[in-house]
Every structure is written in C-alpha cells, then in structure tokens.
Amino acid sequence: MKRPTHEGRQQACARKRRYCSQGDALDAALIAGVERHRTAYRCVLCGQWHLATKPARRT
Ligand SMILES: [Zn+2]
Numbered sequence: 001m002k003r004p005t006h007e008g009r010q011q012a013c014a015r016k017r018r019y020c021s022q023g024d025a026l027d028a029a030l031i032a033g034v035e036r037h038r039t040a041y042r043c044v045l046c047g048q049w050h051l052a053t054k055p056a057r058r059t
Pocket residue numbers: 013014018043044045046047048050
C-alpha cells in the first residue's frame with residue numbers, strides 16, 4: 001500500500017518552482033516580499049529547493 005504523503009509530495013514537487021540553493025529560494029521570497037511567510041526546504045524528490053508556506057504565527 002502506498003503512502004498518500006508520497007504522492008502528495010510528488011505533486012507538490014511538480015507544481016512548485018525549483019531553486020538551486022536555499023539562498024536562491026529565500027531570495028525569490030524576498031523579492032516577492034513574502035520572506036516572512038515562506039521557508040525554504042530541500043526536496044527529496046528533485047534534490048533542489050522549494051518554498052513552503054510557514055504556519056501563521058501571531059506575535
Ligand atoms: Zn522537488
């Protein structure tokens with residue numbers, strides 16, 4: 001039986017923009033003005049970096 005999270009990841013990978021490095025990903029978020037709401041993570045599928053939405057935090 002397949003784990004549903006695996007397919008979810010594959011879809012996320014296919015949909016998302018890829019970055020060569022963590023710096024590139026965070027730069028893109030910075031340029032878009034959303035760096036406070038994004039976090040970069042290394043994708044296990046493509047080996048590159050994607051941006052993920054950070055959980056909303058009230059401070
Ligand atoms: Zn990926």
